[in-house]
Amino acid sequence: MSETVNQHTEVSYLEYKGRFKGLFAWIFSTDHKRIGLLYLYSMLVLFSVAALLGLAMKIELIAPGKTIMDAQTYNSFFTLHGITMIFLIVVPGLPAVFGNFFLPIMIGAKDVAFPKLNLLSWWIYIIGAFIALSAQFLGDGAPDTGWTFYAPYSFRTGTNMLPAVTGAFVLGFSSIATGINFIVTVHRMRAPGMTWMKMPLFPWALYGTSWIQVLATPIVGVTLLMIVLERTMQIGFFDPALGGDPILYQHLFWIYSHPAVYIMILPAMGVISEIIPTFARKTIFGYKAIVVSTLAIAFVGYFVWGHHMFTSGMSGTALYTFSILTFFVAIPSAIKIFNWVATLHKASIDIQTPFLWALCFLFVFMVGGLSGMVLGALSTNVHLHDTAFVVAHFHFIVFGGTGYAFFGAIHYWYPKMFGKMYDKSWANIGLAIFFTGFNTLYLPMFYLGMTGMPRRYYDYVDEFHGPNIVSSLGALLMISGLIIIITNLVRSAKYGAPAEADPWQGKTLEWTVASPPSLENFEKIPTVTKHPYGYE
């Protein structure tokens, strides 16, 4: 039986208005656009909570000794901050929000391949979030292991680990469901004429990401399951007292969690690859190189997990192998940077808020990437392992990379998603404050790490006081920037001026439909003949 989307005569299967009203029309909707927005709203709430936890930690660190919380509270704060930010925001972030909303539109489809599975993935996400967060309030106290749940502490600690680990396990299913959905959507539902090499780069990035989601998440799933079994049935997988090897836990955990970094960063790179040609009014430089490097990152990124474990006591051979592979994976990332910069060369650039976000992304991503090289080298890693340097590095990559791309994406696609334009000057002011705050917050942490301040302590010696004050003030500045940005976006959804279909003169398919898109996106499925960024 051939693939068919029959002409609709009566009610469309996407039609939700007939069946449910109000809130139910959203939470039971199988429309990819509504599901994308549901994810956006859920994440906004969770992100605010996790960001405030981060702020509280920085305020604690403004002075040595106990400032506003004791050690155990601090431990549970960085654990919850990590779990929420990683498992609930940056891993699902870009694919679940913008992938859901724009993947079908950008490839000229009416929906994703499995709309019901898509809705299910949001429900699993919400259930997983509740389970993970319930760990904070139930039982014997909030988890204090950090988001990595390292064995053997994760089954020795008396705190309430089970819900946290189970929640992360459940969230994996949501991630896998989205991954399966996107891969099949890209394979089966591209508009006629859209060959693989005519597909825009954001869908390409989502495609690479989906493969990692599908192939890496089960490994962490089973690892977390082993932790659950360990805690409940004393099986002894990772308990040295029972013959297990705690380092094997680290292997299994990072076999997922390193590729997870690429789940976070690949779609971010995809977003930047959309924003830059639109505002440069130029075809992206080296389209094929970007596609190939996307797939190369997805592939090589699978084999570098060991660089998180350089001081764990692995064999020397493993150390060299992982270090070399880590340097390999930097190559495709650098290729992308050169492509973006080359696209800007001699372009007549239209400077708008999304473009500024993309520029800031380039800066912070390079700082993050280069500091990653420092950590990827064996000798320097030993010196910097588990210091504030690592915290600065991954916030530059994860928050600087994915976070900036997320805000860039929302400023880029906001008129399409909500049909309104935000206040551009407030958006720029917010960005300026945020960017200043961000660098004031994290740059001193590189210095602190190099001079020896360990991570994950609520206290420090007096020598570290100065940079910590700067860093904490940066946190306050950054949060105020965030408040301006988010308030502006929320306000504009109501009061903003109506947006045109193509406010940025973009060339990809989402700009050919109305803002916001109609229920079925396209009246008639378009036929694609041109390259996605056909400006010349």
Next chain:
Amino acid sequence: MEKDQHTHIVKYKTYLYVLIALLIMTFISVAVTGIDLGPYTVTAALLLASFKSILVLLIFMHLKFDKKFYGIMVASVFLLLACVIVITFMDYLYR
């Protein structure tokens, strides 16, 4: 194009032959473990298991009759898992 997919019908006889082959290999692998081949016992058992799984994948799971792209995906996934195991053993073999 999907029409071709589903018009291919595998004969009952084919399935029966495959089952017989699978059963024979099972009994061989049970018998082999009775003989002491030293380190090769494991190798033999795993080799037979691999042959069995290839038969299941090709015939029972229709990879032989499907588009090539499924076969490529399956092979890549097994290759990926093999690479992960090899790299993990970079640690354990030389520790």
Next chain:
Amino acid sequence: MDMNDHQVHIDEHRDDEGAKTGMWIFIFTELLLFGGLFIAYSVYRYLNPLAFHLAAEELDTTLGTINTVILLVSSMTIAMSISAMQYKNKKLTLIFMTITLLLALAFMVNKYFEWSGKISHGIYPGSMTLQEASRGELLFFGLYYAMTGLHALHIVIGMAFIGYVMHLVIKNEVQHDNFAILENSGLYWHLVDLIWIFLFPLFYLIT
């Protein structure tokens, strides 16, 4: 998952090939789920070769072989049910599926006796016998229970899936030109078989 099932979908997107692609990708996730456990198995076996040999002698090769035969035959019958469906023989399809379900049940009964036998000998995670055994044996049985337990869970899910598809076949919602879900349930069942093909030699045949 679907609250829409009672609704008549006028133009639901139907893509059998896409459904199959999706099922295959799901199967990959399942393979890697077990892959994680296989990694743990291979590492611990490498670290405790003798203890694994000793512990494996506790397992009953005959029971394991019978279960292997059961699963292989059931894999064939579910594959045959697809051919029967393509030959438009509804009755034969249902017969093959029933045989598959009965064989799956036999597998579970067998497993029940195997596990309860072990447990009555005091071999289960956290038991006194295992606490006194060597660390390698403890790990072997930990892995044995985790891996065969997870596999048994997949058998149960597979049985539910096949049962649901049988229900659709009876209601004529799966027919000779519309049997993607039957194929997918078959794929899932073969996956269960595939995993057992590796579990069997690794646990029962390393003596």
